[in-house]
Amino acid sequence: MTTLLETDKDSRRTEQPSTTPEESPLKRALRIEPRPVWEEEPTKAGLAFKGFGLVTICAIVLVPLWVVVVTSLSDTKTINDAGGLVVWPRTVTFVAYKELLGGGAVTRAALVSVGLTLVGTAFSMVISVLCAYGLSRRDSFAHSKLLMTLMATMFFGAGLIPTYLLVTGIGLSNSYWSMILPSAISVFNILVLRGFFMDTAPELIDAARIDGAGEWRILLQIVMPLSRAVIAVISLFYAVGYWSQWFNAMLYIQDSDKYPLQMILRQLVLQHQVPPGAMGAAVSSGAINSLAVQMAVMVLALIPVAVLSPFVQKHFQKGMLTGAVKG
Structure with missing residues (x-):
């Protein structure tokens, strides 16, 4: 009888929900899931190529946006000195936005x-x-x-x-x-x-x-x-x-x-x-x-x-x- 009671207590103890704190969304995002058995391990050259490709795509998207924003915040002298679109700002002015709005x-x-x-x-x-x-x-x-x-x-x-x-x-x-x-x-x-x-x-x-x-x-x-x-x-x-x-x-x-x-x-x-x-x-x-x-x-x-x-x-x-x- 004692053995049965102890076994029942142990089973109830194991069935109780865990009180450990939930994993934060950041940890869940950074957690690396196990790789399926049918997928090969990535090589260093493959990882480097993927990283280079992602950086290139981000640059293709972000650099034109950067140029547009910087040019809109530049004064007449800076634009004339640059010969058109400005890549790096010298002075920041909101005159164009004030006139537009x-x-x-x-x-x-x-x-x-x-x-x-x-x-x-x-x-x-x-x-x-x-x-x-x-x-x-x-x-x-x-x-x-x-x-x-x-x-x-x-x-x-x-x-x-x-x-x-x-x-x-x-x-x-x-x-x-x-x-x-x-x-x-x-x-x-x-x-x-x-x-x-x-x-x-x-x-x-x-x-x-x-x-x-x-x-x-x-x-x-x-x-x-x-x-x-x-x-x-x-x-x-x-x-x-x-x-x-x-x-x-x-x-x-x-x-x-x-x-x-x-x-x-x-x-x-x-x-x-x-x-x-x-x-x-x-x-x-x-x-x-x-x-x-x-x-x-x-x-x-x-x-x-x-x-x-x-x-x-x-x-x-x-x-x-x-x-x-x-x-």
Whole structure:
């Protein structure tokens, strides 16, 4: 009897949860997992080549960004002495940014781009989520026909001239909606969302239907919370597309007050046109170098994407791979 009791105590003692502190995220990231038996041990030459390749790729990405930022912060004398782009700063000045954000054409264009990005992304996501959810239900109305019709638009397009005639014919010329509606929907994004929605456990949806939930409640309270990863990724795709848009503005917008930021950047870089006003007077007088203005606008255009991307990065693998493989 004593032996049985001692054995039972020992088993209970071993079954108790460990009270050791959890491993920090940094230690988990730095921990080296055991190499699978089928993988060969890396050689020193291979490791050196990989390290050199990573450093080279980082330099190719970061050096141009460094040059753009440094040039935007340089004064006219430094830019003239360097003969153009500045690699190493001598003096740091924020005159170009003060002129750009001082309430002129660039500030107005930045506000237009922010509005287009917010409204356009919300509009595109609502339409894409509704379409993807409907196509993810195999018993929905005309499921196969609608899916084939959408997929056909990925390979066959009407062309630029019919699209232009359609947009202008329905009265969208010189309207903000002309920069949203023609590119509001991406069939690829809808297919990715559809694949992720199809991965939702059917038991959850069946249980919700038994409890009396309708399709709207199933979508809003079950499917979408489980699909936060892919929704975040697709939202970033749409947001970057709207923020970087300039072609639709060039086609349909005649009023320069409605130009987005990318259109102003195109005028500065490709056409060498400085927006009228205080900035144009400053560039003409030599107080600000036109190259510094161009680089400053580039930096302003890159900031939103650079800020938002790290927050969505963790969702890329789960959101894209899972949604693309399913369905």
